[in-house]
Amino acid sequence: MYHAKAMHAVTHERSTAADVGSRHKICRLCRAQLATTFVDLGMSPLCQSFVRGDQIDRMEAYYPLHVLVCSECFLVQLQGYVAPEQIFTEYAYFSSYSTSWVEHARRYCEMVVARFGLGQNSQVFEIASNDGYLLQHFLPFRVPVLGIEPAANVAEAARRKNVPTLVQFFGLGLARRLVSEGRSADLIIGNNVLAQVPDLHDFTAGMAHLLSPQGVITLEFPHLERLIDEGQFDTIYHEHFSYFSLITIDRLVRNHGLRIFDVEQLASHGGSLRVYLCHTDSGHVTSSRVCALMAHERQIGFEDIGSYARFAVSVHNTKRQLLSFLIAAKEKRAKICGYGAPGKGNTLLNYCGIGTDFIDFTVDRNPYKQGLYTPGMHIPIYPLSAIDEARPDYLLILPWNLKKEIAGQMRHVSEWGCKLIVPIPTVEVIDPTGVAL
Ligand SMILES: [Zn+2]
16 A cells, blocks of 8 residues: 555656646645745655564655745745654654753753743743753753653653653644643743644644743744755655744744744754744844844845755755765775764665665664664664774764764774765765864
């Protein structure tokens, strides 16, 4: 059944841009018909559907990674092919395995406690709170917190850190229930969750309903400008339905009586925005940074449908560059291993067709992934110690956004002359001892 479905979709996705509109794909934000391709990465399995050894000979479900951009509101988006319940109820991603991300969360908590005067009488909610990597940092300040996380296995890890966590998807329904129980939010945190929300309006309406009159929402999400400028096509996967600019966020939140009162540009996840939202009529003063970034986005063409076409060209170029490098290295009999098995790695591997013909295996710190195979390309995932045993010539860094952290952890591989390959935005070969930490 999956095979038939996949073949059917392949035929569809090779049709012309004009045909896309005739299939009545509808914009998730403004309901206009979608007709313009942003990039088409072909067919790919779900990036978190790691395969066990006993499943390796079975068929796998492949879905289109065909990203469209709306000519009315300019939201870059992927159609939802898979129900979130299928993706997120048992999740292999534990935020705490990235030490730099946990540190990012700690600094954020200290900043918001000071900036908004949070204390024992405040209520902080985090949506998609994962394993409590962030909310744990409020505990020393005695700020009451509640995590909301749909994946029961990661929620359990949060509870072990004394972070109370509801196993739920967030939306207006849950917000109404919490408000009816007398709760309201002084702070709602949503880090890297908005992209994964199929119903943006239900989610945003829920945040607005739960937010106290002077409360604050902070959302972090990868910035579309960075994705385009740095060719970060591997951050596109089925779990990420939407790719935001400040212009599209502004349009979304205005629909729900919210306004953006501040914005920061962050280095995390290849370049993210942190937006601060409040009720339209609340007392928070709007920073000049909001207006400045909106003007910048207009200036670089984010309200011009024609300017989105350049992205696909740079993606094709990156694929050719990476494959040329790997082919040349293999011709010289180099031994290449991967580092990491993040979701983004699977988009890269599947789109470029990189399997065990190039990479012997990859390694990951997350024991949940060790012993499994990457979806689609079936590259085995081992513990880190496998690198020291194999002594490869190159390590292909799949979570390239953590390249400094990884270079710091893997400096010892230079003892046998091993170099690191960073695939994006352009292929870069680095000596781990030469990376400034
Ligand atoms: Zn739209």
